[in-house]
Amino acid sequence: MLWTTILVIIVLSYFVLTRLFQIVEMREEVIQERLGKYKKTLKPGFHFLIPFVDRPAYSQEMREQVLDVPSQTCITKDNIEVSVDGLVYLKVMNSHKASYGISDYQAAAVNLAQTTMRSEIGKMTLDDTFSEREKMNENIVREIDKAADPWGIKVMRYEIKNIRPSGEIVDTMERQMEAERAKRAEITNSEGHRQARIYESEGEQQSQVLISEAQRQRRINEAKGRAKEIELVANATAKGLRRVAEAIDKPGGELAVKTKLVEQYIKQFGNIIQNSNVSVLPTETANLKTFFEGVSTISDHTKNPSAKRTRTSNKGEQ
Known part of the structure; x- marks a missing residue:
């Protein structure tokens, strides 16, 4: 009987002591309730509670959390099915709202991210989903953050992990890419041939100009030579006539x-x-x-x- 009484006293003492003290770690906040009502938010440290009157109702993680958004099927603006998944980064800013504003803010944030993602994908074509991923991330963060404000959480960012079209679409895209590469190669070759013809034409034109210039210079030199020859002949003739006249005298x-x-x-x-x-x-x-x-x-x-x-x-x- 004595040992039973001692055991009961030890159990009651442990129960009372655990209800009397509350240690809150640095990374969290604890919601204290008194007689079923919100009393206060316990910050990191050591706190006293009234046994059987006060109790730690909720404990909230205050660090930034990363939640995985499962893959889902979305329809693009050009009616193409794609599978999209992502990551949402959020942080509890108000532990009171996070505790009483919604039952499970993590699940709510993930579901809201999926809903917003389907809406954003439906506004874009398949090509836009690849080229404007950053824009989609910003829009999703803005929409989730707006809805999550009453929950006391802040969405820091959202990242799309993968956008995977169906196998048939992937095959079509590969064929399209091959055709595009072939087209670019053909354009490059034709541009090279065109440029070569231009250079050849310019070279021929310059050659003709040089030949024409050389011929013109040759004709000028020949004309100057003939003029000089005529001048010399005339001078010689005049000189000869003067000598004949002098000889006659x-x-x-x-x-x-x-x-x-x-x-x-x-x-x-x-x-x-x-x-x-x-x-x-x-x-x-x-x-x-x-x-x-x-x-x-x-x-x-x-x-x-x-x-x-x-x-x-x-x-x-x-």
Whole structure:
């Protein structure tokens, strides 16, 4: 009997002591109720309770929590089925609301994330779901955070893990990607050929320009050479005429010129007779006196060019 009484006292003492003290860890908060009503929120530390009157009703994790959002089937705007899963990151900001505002805020957050994800996927085409994943994450966080405010929780971020189309769609996408790669390769090749033709045309054009420029320069040089040649011939002719005139003015010069002209005449006339089957003789050549008189007249004009002009002028006055 004594041992039974001692055992009962020990059990009651343990029960009372556990109800008398409450130790709250650093990472959590505890909701204290008194006679079934909310009394206060116990922060981390050591707290006294009234046994059988006060009790720790709820304990809330205050650190950021990561919840897995199970995969679900969604329909895109272009009527393609995709399987989507993700992760939601949330944190309890008000332990009182998290305890009394909803029975299970974690399950509620996951269900709300799935609902919002289906809604966002339905607004986009399949291509947009891959390219605008960040935008979808932001929209889901905003919608969940709006609904979760009465629950005392804050949605920090949402991350889409996988977007998996059906097998048939994947095959179609692979064929489309292959066709796109082939198209790009063809475009690249045609662009290369076009650029090569452009470079070839430009090179040919530059070559023609250089050839034309060279021909133009050659013609200019030839024209300059011919002009120089004409100038030299003219200068030589003028110089020769001046020397002939000077020779005529000297003693015996006139006779020498006449003799030279006669020699050349006879020589050329002999060549004509020798090389031609038919000879045509002017009437003047039958009379050598007429020829020598002509030579004398030429000599006079060469020696004194102004004589003819003087005689012409006198004849006009008469």
